[in-house]
Amino acid sequence: MAVLTAIITHLEAPAVRRQLDYLRDLSPASRFVVCHGGSRAAFEELADKDALFIDDPSLRGSARQQSYNAILRAVYEGRVAQDTDIELVYFMEYDHLVLASDFERRLEELAGASPAGLFAKGASRRNDTNWPHFTRYKDDAGINRFFAELSCRDDPWARWGCLGSGMLLRREALAALSAVPDPPRVYLEMFIPTLVYHLGFDVVDVDAVSDLYAGVRWKPEYGRDEVLAYMRAGQAFVHPYKQPVSTVAAAHVGLNSSKADLI
């Protein structure tokens, strides 16, 4: 079961390169693809074979309007469709930090426990909540019509939500998402889990089945000391951590060598 990890970023080339170097050092056998939604100049300066330019202005605007439609399609068509080994695709934002070199094994374990199409932080039905991305879209006739026409469920009005970073999609679910013609540009944290559900796949809240996302939260932003504590505790991921990856990379090396000394 091969995993492809897609890093969604808008950062300048040197910062993206540092993050890629960190990830490649951490897990040399892993496959990564950068989805660059920032400026074309930053993407061209990056000049990495594992990078895709995502030409979607919503990625450069307000976070409340961000759509990942172009990202999902680009990753599927550009990387997954022709590579039949890839069974899982992990989408993480630039401030989602991988701490453990065996993160893919842990993701595979998670996916092995359920045939669901999407595993995500806080994934749940939101119709009975005050979640602002449910309330702001609930009376949108165009979106309601879109889901009603496409849904294979008995409840086409069901709306789901999850954290946008750390979504693990099964290959079949990503293929189905990418095949939807002209999807509306709707905020990703509502749109993706809702669409996956209406396409007939189950959606799993990672927090309901494991502690894999104990270090993943919406906010507040993590400080370096907290990240190091999670690293020592053996956690695989933290989010959000917006400081340069170099602030923890050195500690990672130190932690691994002290573990080696203990062995």
Next chain:
Amino acid sequence: MTTRALAHLRSNLSAVDSEGEWPDPFLPRGLERLVVRLFGRQIRCAECGRELFKGVPFLWRGKLWLFGAYEHVIRVSFVSSEAMEFRHAQLDECPSSERPWVQ
């Protein structure tokens, strides 16, 4: 209260009468913090008993407002003809025997 917060409040009041997106949160954050500090009551999760948020219930124009709920994702349902209950929507905030990893 600052002039800017008053202007924000005036703009939100007019938005409630329009057909566009409702202002969310309704009160400017500084005013909301003050109202919650002065009049807020603990709203607890019906499942785990932990505090969900401190809020001020307020009836206005046929709606029950809960100032202080913004940024707290909560489930709500009627449990009798006159009582509502609230629960955590985020499972990592709601300890349970099914989720021993939640502190």
